[in-house]
Amino acid sequence: MARPVTLRGLLALALTFALACEGERATPEAEDGTLGSPAAVGAAELAQAAQRAVEPAPESPDPVYSPFLVEMSEAALPFEVISFKDVGMSFPEQERALAYETLAEGLSHALRFGEGDEHAPMSSLVRHDERITDPSNHLYCEGRHIYVDLWQEREGWGYSLWSGCDENDEFAHVAVEAPRHDDRLASLAPLADDIAARLREAVRTGCFTKTC
Structure with a gap:
């Protein structure tokens, strides 16, 4: 004669079933159909997230005028x-x-405020002009104008x-x-300083061509 199921027995069966279900959730199948460990699955997810984080922003398909x-x-x-043309800085739009x-x-x-020849003042102001973003306004070069092309390098x-x-x-x-992984805007400071230094040197030497 079978023994009647007691309350303690029912609780034991319920606990066993819950543990079995938890085990199934903790060991999902890998791509090859085998069971993977929770640690392996977690490591794979972290690796995928890291890969997404370091992917560079898409480059501009065409030059963009600032x-x-x-x-x-x-x-x-x-x-x-001084005007600027982005030929591959890879900033999102x-x-x-x-x-x-x-x-x-x-x-x-x-x-x-940078170091330079005290006899060559370099005061300036920044002006915004949306019209110069139109490529049709860049069909020829003007005199007394410095054109700056900008792009992304591997390390700056x-x-x-x-x-x-x-x-x-x-x-x-x-x-x-210029490290860009922390703050890309802050990484523009060394770029601005270097451009300023080159312009000061050009003013000092009077050299604004490749062969002078």
Whole structure:
């Protein structure tokens, strides 16, 4: 004769069933159909998250012209305006305006307060002009104008300085080390400082071409 099921027996059966279900959830199947350990699954998820975190932002399919200009205040300088063209900085579209403004303001500050020839004042102001973002407004080069091309390097930023449109008008082509993994906007400060230093050197030597 079978023994009647007691309350203690029912509780034991329920506990056994719950533990079995928990074990099934804790050991999901791997891609090959075998059971994977919780530690292995957790490590795989962390690796995937890390890979997503370090993926670079998509590059601009075409050059992007910054709407921020640096206008020089001193008429004695050989240039009046500095403009910027993004040829691969890889900023997401929603971050570009702030990045471009940060760089322009940083360059203006570096030109004014950085070390340089005291006889060559470099005061300037930053002006916003949305019209210059239109590529059709860049069909020719103007005089007394410095053009800055900008891109992303493996360990920082790259830039070139142009006094005109001809190949010989490129008077600087530089890579600047600047860690970007923590704060990409903060990493623009070394870039602005380096551009300012190159411009000061060009003013000092009077060299705004590749061969002078």
